[in-house]
Amino acid sequence: MIAVEVxxxxxxxxxxxxxxxxNVLSGEMCDALRRAAEDLGADASVRVVVLTGAGKSFCxxxxxxxMRAQFDADRAGRMAEARRLAFMLRDLNEMPKPLVARVNGxxxxxxxxxxxxxxxxxxxxxxxxxxxxxxxxxxxxxxxPYVLARMGEGRARRVFMNARVFxxxxxxxxxxxxxxxxxxxxxxxxxxxxxxYLAAAPGAVAASKALARRLGPVIDADVIEETxxxxxxxWETEEAQAGVKGFFEG
Numbered sequence: 306m307i308a309v310e311v312x313x314x315x316x317x318x319x320x321x322x323x324x325x326x327x328n329v330l331s332g333e334m335c336d337a338l339r340r341a342a343e344d345l346g347a348d349a350s351v352r353v354v355v356l357t358g359a360g361k362s363f364c365x366x367x368x369x370x371x372m373r374a375q376f377d378a379d380r381a382g383r384m385a386e387a388r389r390l391a392f393m394l395r396d397l398n399e400m401p402k403p404l405v406a407r408v409n410g411x412x413x414x415x416x417x418x419x420x421x422x423x424x425x426x427x428x429x430x431x432x433x434x435x436x437x438x439x440x441x442x443x444x445x446x447x448x449x450p451y452v453l454a455r456m457g458e459g460r461a462r463r464v465f466m467n468a469r470v471f472x473x474x475x476x477x478x479x480x481x482x483x484x485x486x487x488x489x490x491x492x493x494x495x496x497x498x499x500x501x502y503l504a505a506a507p508g509a510v511a512a513s514k515a516l517a518r519r520l521g522p523v524i525d526a527d528v529i530e531e532t533x534x535x536x537x538x539x540w541e542t543e544e545a546q547a548g549v550k551g552f553f554e555g
Contacts, residue, residue, distance in 0.1 A: 307337045308359075309345070315352035316499055317345050317402075324360025330415045331368040332386055335393040342396040353502040354400070355495060356423060357407035362432065364416030369553075376549050380537050387533045390415060391447040395529060398422040398451060399518060401511035403502050407495045408482070413437055413470075418448030420481055421455040424514065427495050428473050429488040434481070435470035442548030446536035450524040456480040 308320040319341055321328035345351050358364055367390075375383050397404060397419070406423035411432035420426045436445045436452075445452065445465060453461050460479050464471065476482035486494045502510060518524075539545055 306331075306334050307341060309341055311348075311351060314503055315350050316503075317348075317351045317354045319345070319354055319356050321356075321358045321364055324358070324362075326368065327362035327365035327411065328358040328360070328416075329365050329368040329371075330390065331371045332389045334368075335389040338393045339396045342393075342400045346400040346402055349507075351402055352507055353403045353405060353499050355405045355407050355499065356397075356419065358409055360410075362410040362416075363406075363408045363412045364419055365411050366414035366416055366437070372549070373553060375540070376553070380541065383540050384533050384537050387447050387536050390418075391529050391533060394418055394422050394448065394451055395524070398524070399515075401514065402507075403510060403514065405495060405498045407491060408432075409488070409491060414445060415448060417481065418445075418451055421448065421451040425498050426476075426482045427491065427498060428476055428482040428485045429491045430473045430485050431488055432473060433470050434473065434476065435468060436465050437468045437470065439466055440468040440548070441552055442539070442542060442544030442546075444536060444539050446532040446539070447529075449532055450522070450528050454522045454524065 306322055308322045309317060310320075311317045319338075321334070323329065323334070345354050371386070375386050378386070404423045406420050406426035408420060408426055408428040409432075410429060412420055412434050414435075414437060417434060417436060420428075438445045449465075452465065456479055464479065473482075473485045476485055483498070484494055
C-alpha cells in the first residue's frame with residue numbers, strides 16, 4: 306500500500322504503492338501515511354522526505370470502494386472516514402521534515418491535496434489534474450485548507466469548483482507546482498530540490514517550517530472539523546445522492 310526507503314544520505318522516499326489502482330486513497334492508505342509521517346518525522350537520521358507514486362500515476366483521487374462505502378454509510382460513518390483523510394493531510398503538512406512531492410503522473414482530488422501539503426512539488430509533464438468532486442455533487446472539502454494555502458484564493462477559484470481537468474502545463478501558474486519537467490528529467494529536478502536541505506541544519510529547517518506554518522493561513526482543529534461537517538452536509542444533498550448514485554450505476 307505504501308513503501309518507505311531511506312538512503313545513506315537520509316533521504317526518505319515515501320511511495321504510494323497501488324500502481325494497479327493508480328495509487329488511489331483508501332482509509333487504510335490514509336492510516337498508513339499517518340504512521341509514516343509520524344515515524345519519519347521522529348527519525349533523526351531522516352533529513353528530507355520525497356513523496357511519489359508507483360507506476361504511471363501519482364494519486365488519482367479516492368478509492369471507488371471507499372467512496373461506495375461512504376455512500377452507503379450514515380452521517381457519523383462518513384465523518385469518521387473524512388477524518389482519516391483530513392488527519393493524514395494534517396500530519397504530512399506538519400511533519401517536521403521537508404517534504405518534496407515527486408509527481409510522476411496524474412493527480413486528482415486527494416492527489417492534489419497531497420501535492421499541496423508538500424513543501425515543494427516537482428511534476429512530470431504527463432498526466433491530468435483536477436478537482437472533479439463537483440461533478441458528483443460533492444465538494445473538495447478536506448483538502449481545501451491545504452489547497453487554498455498553496456494556491457491562494459484567487460488562483461484556486463479558477464479550478465476549485467468547476468471540475469475542469471487540466472494538463473501539467475497549468476500547474477506552475479496555478480501555484481500547485483514549482484516546476485514541470487519532462488518525465489526523463491524528473492529525478493534530476495527532484496534532486497535539485499533535495500540537495501539544499503542536506504547542507505542545512507536539520508533543527509533549523511524543522512523550526513523554520515513550523516514558523517512558516519504558524520504564520521501562514523490558519524489550519525487548526527476548528528478549520529479541519531468545519532471541512533468535515535461541510536462535506537457531511539453535502540453528502541446529504543439531493544445533488545450528491547443523485548450524482549454519486551448515477552456514477553456507480555452508470
